[in-house]
Amino acid sequence: MINSLTLFVTYIKNFKVLNQVRCASQVLPQFSSEKYKVKRKPFGTIEASDVDYFKTVLSEDRVLTDDNDVLPFNIDWIKNCRGQSKLVLKPKTTQEVSTILKYCNQKRLAVCPQGGNTGLVGGSVPVFDEIVLSFMLMNKIISFDEISGALICEAGCILENLDNYVRERNLIMPLDLGAKGSCHIGGNISTNAGGLRLLRYGNLHGSVLGVEAVKADGTVIDCLKSLKKDNTGYHLKHLFIGSEGTLGLVTKVAIHCPALPKAVSVGFFGVEKFEDILRLYANAKSSLGEILSAFEMADNDSISSTAKNLKLPNPISDYPFYVLLETHGSDEAHDSEKLTRFLEKEMESGLILDGTVTSDPAKMQTIWNLRENIAAAGLVEGYMFKYDVSLPLRNYYSLVPLLRQRLGAKASRVYGYGHVGDGNIHINVIVPKYSPEASSMLEPYIFEEVAKLKGSISAEHGVGFRKPQFIHYSKDANALQLMQQLKQLMDPNGILNPYKVLPEI
Amino acid sequence: MARVLVGVKRVIDYAVKIRVKPDKSGVVTDGVKHSMNPFDEIAVEEAVRMKEKKLASEVIAVSCGPAQSQETLRTALAMGADRAIHIEVAGAEYETMQPIHVAKILAKLSKDEKADIVIVGKQAIDDDSNQTAQMTAALLDWPQGTFASKVEKTDSGLTVTREIDGGLETIKTKIPAVISADLRLNEPRYATLPNIMKAKKKPLKKMTAKDLGVDLTPRIKVISVEDPPVRQAGSIVPDVDTLIAKLKEGGHI
Ligand SMILES: Cc1cc2nc3c(=O)[nH]c(=O)nc-3n(C[C@H](O)[C@H](O)[C@H](O)COP(=O)(O)OP(=O)(O)OC[C@H]3O[C@@H](n4cnc5c(N)ncnc54)[C@H](O)[C@@H]3O)c2cc1C
Numbered sequence A: 001m002i003n004s005l006t007l008f009v010t011y012i013k014n015f016k017v018l019n020q021v022r023c024a025s026q027v028l029p030q031f032s033s034e035k036y037k038v039k040r041k042p043f044g045t046i047e048a049s050d051v052d053y054f055k056t057v058l059s060e061d062r063v064l065t066d067d068n069d070v071l072p073f074n075i076d077w078i079k080n081c082r083g084q085s086k087l088v089l090k091p092k093t094t095q096e097v098s099t100i101l102k103y104c105n106q107k108r109l110a111v112c113p114q115g116g117n118t119g120l121v122g123g124s125v126p127v128f129d130e131i132v133l134s135f136m137l138m139n140k141i142i143s144f145d146e147i148s149g150a151l152i153c154e155a156g157c158i159l160e161n162l163d164n165y166v167r168e169r170n171l172i173m174p175l176d177l178g179a180k181g182s183c184h185i186g187g188n189i190s191t192n193a194g195g196l197r198l199l200r201y202g203n204l205h206g207s208v209l210g211v212e213a214v215k216a217d218g219t220v221i222d223c224l225k226s227l228k229k230d231n232t233g234y235h236l237k238h239l240f241i242g243s244e245g246t247l248g249l250v251t252k253v254a255i256h257c258p259a260l261p262k263a264v265s266v267g268f269f270g271v272e273k274f275e276d277i278l279r280l281y282a283n284a285k286s287s288l289g290e291i292l293s294a295f296e297m298a299d300n301d302s303i304s305s306t307a308k309n310l311k312l313p314n315p316i317s318d319y320p321f322y323v324l325l326e327t328h329g330s331d332e333a334h335d336s337e338k339l340t341r342f343l344e345k346e347m348e349s350g351l352i353l354d355g356t357v358t359s360d361p362a363k364m365q366t367i368w369n370l371r372e373n374i375a376a377a378g379l380v381e382g383y384m385f386k387y388d389v390s391l392p393l394r395n396y397y398s399l400v401p402l403l404r405q406r407l408g409a410k411a412s413r414v415y416g417y418g419h420v421g422d423g424n425i426h427i428n429v430i431v432p433k434y435s436p437e438a439s440s441m442l443e444p445y446i447f448e449e450v451a452k453l454k455g456s457i458s459a460e461h462g463v464g465f466r467k468p469q470f471i472h473y474s475k476d477a478n479a480l481q482l483m484q485q486l487k488q489l490m491d492p493n494g495i496l497n498p499y500k501v502l503p504e505i
Numbered sequence B: 001m002a003r004v005l006v007g008v009k010r011v012i013d014y015a016v017k018i019r020v021k022p023d024k025s026g027v028v029t030d031g032v033k034h035s036m037n038p039f040d041e042i043a044v045e046e047a048v049r050m051k052e053k054k055l056a057s058e059v060i061a062v063s064c065g066p067a068q069s070q071e072t073l074r075t076a077l078a079m080g081a082d083r084a085i086h087i088e089v090a091g092a093e094y095e096t097m098q099p100i101h102v103a104k105i106l107a108k109l110s111k112d113e114k115a116d117i118v119i120v121g122k123q124a125i126d127d128d129s130n131q132t133a134q135m136t137a138a139l140l141d142w143p144q145g146t147f148a149s150k151v152e153k154t155d156s157g158l159t160v161t162r163e164i165d166g167g168l169e170t171i172k173t174k175i176p177a178v179i180s181a182d183l184r185l186n187e188p189r190y191a192t193l194p195n196i197m198k199a200k201k202k203p204l205k206k207m208t209a210k211d212l213g214v215d216l217t218p219r220i221k222v223i224s225v226e227d228p229p230v231r232q233a234g235s236i237v238p239d240v241d242t243l244i245a246k247l248k249e250g251g252h253i
């Protein structure tokens, strides 16, 4: 009897799906340098004396050199990129990070900073033999002000752990994403991660109050104020938000946590066509107002393949499109009244064909689980080309049918899902096996289309290793030149996360 | 066609972290999110499926508890129950309410409502008693099919597949009977929007234990509620030899 109950609980708490999927395919990816034909830059190579030096800076167990130990740090989450690093360093303090960088800068040793390694553009793994600097041991919470909501912590804290910590104190983290169980707050900041509730709580440029970062030469930049307002001089912290470890390493973070919502509801609806989703979104904004906290969409392929591949229950039947809507509020009666009125109206208008709505935490989790695992579910079907673009809402879904047509039978599946409220769609293209032909049918085609529509070729995942050659589709030459100048100023030897973000000049 | 009575209990949602009250008299329930006991959802689902297969004529959901139990009943109605009965038990009385009381209430209602089948969850995930189905059957002197993973209607009654340690047992019972739902009986549905709306208008009758002549005097006293022991932090050992040495040291091998 006890067994079936345990089974029941593990079944419904299907949180570990992500990792199951990751471990499912055991084949090692090809080396990035070969797959993408990159040439190594003239950095120093690690010698025994370097390793000995690092062992004096860190304790011996925090210097990894064994191939088996280093391997996981060389491979990215979607198993697309594989580096050839032979050395992983695990500092525990800002001082250690600073000492390491100072040494690396002097010896021209390249460094790849790594957080939870959930990045989706190959930015978190080395390309050649860059030293991996992992933040996993910088995981302490430094202080928390329950009144202002300011949390100060080290960069390697896992997002979900922080969220659990602040939830016990009636606040929440201002961001949430499918990778929360693994990604670090430092990684989130370095990628300016968006996620599921950006619509409500804004992006990290707003909620990050302060940052402590280390420059390539080891200088510690202390902008770790936990003030909401601080207009003294240039706002340097913003340089580290979204620069993907190329301008400096984030070591500490001050972030503003909003209040824990007392009332939460999740609705999951079936919708006939994409235009209806847009109308529903506009109506949700005006009917639900301040309580709307997420508005996500997924097409039929996204949901049906996720339900099938990961054996997750789909709470409603088959529809061409799905919408997940969430509300965060402070009064259950007030919220449910508003939500009911909205739902009644939209069922009548026909924008919602059918669906379900719940405030039960476990049921809400099951629904979110389905949405959050779309990214993972594709991995079991073959090789996944993954795009993360911003488009004007009118054209939000237009690339999916275009790509389906263009690839025809070459793709086993093309599907789109994402954060409608933010104008951000994820498009996954699954092919049975990676091939340069498939790749060349997609790239740069998709980026050209995005540019024509005045969108962004990378909405929230960043540029990383996979997209520098396409960045010009979204940024003009003068902007790119200023970025190069900033890089030159802050990291003159180019040791921080080389081959990433900025194109070669 | 049979009339089915289903017991549904409002419990702390299983995704919520449980906290023991500082005085160890119970767990904190104030401001904590509650929902329908998962095994009762399975019971409701089974009853609704019986109705959809035209094996049942009517499904009545019953809940004993505070005013908020009506939300749980509305969920049962949204899943497809036809009407609901709320036995209001609140405050101190609710805190000491035991399976025997619920069983007496269900037994009395089964007679009053002329039910042919009573389905309840095999246990509630809060107090884990696993007694209500058995006691109800005994009080009614009806046959029982507990831990059901499959229920089929036959001409003479029901064929129930039971989950037992290490296997399954198939039994036949006559009707009227009491069934308790186990995990594999079915996968409960999510209430659909139109049904959620309709449920708001379905009849919900309020009664008290007194109306049914059931005395709620507690029979059992809870002495202390404790947190489970905290799991000790693990440690990483450098090699297999150290691991074996440690295991020996701890007397594990
Ligand atoms: C299932 C899944 C769902 C996801 N959903 C979303 C989503 O909704 N929204 C979204 O925006 N992203 C999403 N992502 C992408 C990814 O999780 C985020 O970009 C996340 O912020 C990366 O954090 P990380 O700690 O894993 O960083 P990593 O992957 O380790 O690193 C990301 C980049 O930041 C750099 N970096 C990491 N830590 C530091 C540091 N301390 N200092 C300087 N540079 C550093 C790395 O070098 C790399 O360039 C998702 C990923 C997965 C696997």
Ligand SMILES: Cc1cc2nc3c(=O)[nH]c(=O)nc-3n(C[C@H](O)[C@H](O)[C@H](O)COP(=O)(O)OP(=O)(O)OC[C@H]3O[C@@H](n4cnc5c(N)ncnc54)[C@H](O)[C@@H]3O)c2cc1C
Pocket: none
């Ligand atoms: C009655 C009153 C109430 C105020 N309340 C507030 C308040 O609540 N909060 C607050 O933050 N401030 C407040 N201020 C200060 C001020 O109004 C704000 O800072 C405002 O944003 C300045 O805008 P402005 O167009 O008047 O800029 P100006 O005063 O003309 O210029 C301000 C600065 O910006 C530069 N500048 C102006 N335009 C440009 C441009 N296009 N490009 C580059 N640089 C430019 C100027 O060289 C100067 O350094 C208040 C001022 C007054 C008089």
